Amino acid sequence: MKTLLIATTAAALALSGAAAAxxxxxxxxxxxxxxxxxxxxxxxxxxxxINARVGTKITPHFGVEGEAAFGTNDDNGPGGEYKLTNKVAAYGVGFLPISPRFDLIGRVGVSDTNLKAPAVAGKLEQGTALEYGVGAQYHLENNFALRADYTKSDFNGDKGEAGTTSVSLIKKF
Incomplete structure (x- = not known):
């Protein structure tokens, strides 16, 4: 599944580069x-x-984006402290303009997530997940926007689920 994630991320970045040109x-x-x-x-x-995203709108209503994140805090769970080590993801994103300054967003993609865990090895690889979510963005003056979204992660096998709420500042190029 990591191969699928790497291939999907590479394709998304290639499309981003082509669109950027x-x-x-x-x-x-x-x-x-x-x-x-x-x-x-x-x-x-x-x-x-903290997350960082890079994306492009291929059409006014569809785009692709890549995401990387790393953790900022520990939390007690079964057996000790857990912390997000890293997460990488690639998404297809749908944009529904409601007004000139406000868009609704839907996204679907795949991710790979690792946690620092109290296990003997010190690492919990949650692995590949199907991700899907919704959100909204408000376009500020010039080339900036504020975005809030919620994304659900369904991990492969018996590795469970996670829900992520995010608030971001977007810079348009």
Whole structure:
């Protein structure tokens, strides 16, 4: 499954690069930095993190984005402290403009998540997850927007689920 994640991420970045070279014709490239909180059902923990996203609008209503995140806090769970080590993800994103300044967003993708865990090895690889979520963004003046979204992660096998709420500042290029 990691191979699938790497291939999907590479394809998303390739599409982003192609669109960036011709941004005025096919869409808009953006990057964001945000803060996220994740409720992990498997470890019964709440871990927070910083995320960064890069994406592009291929059409006015569809785009792709890649995401990377790392943890900022520990939380007590079964057996000790847990912390988000890293997460990488790739998504297809749908945009529904409600007004010139407000969009609803839906996204579907795959991710790979690792946690620092109290296990002997010190690492819990939750692995690949199907991700899906909804959100909204408000376009500020110039090339900035604020975005809030909720994304559900369904991990492969018996590795459970997680829900992540995120707030981000977007810069459009």
């Amino acid at each position: 011709n941004a005025q014709d096919v869409g808009q490239v953006y990057g964001s930095v945000g803060y996220q909180g994740t409720q992990n059902d498997t470890t019964d923990t709440n871990v927070n993190g």
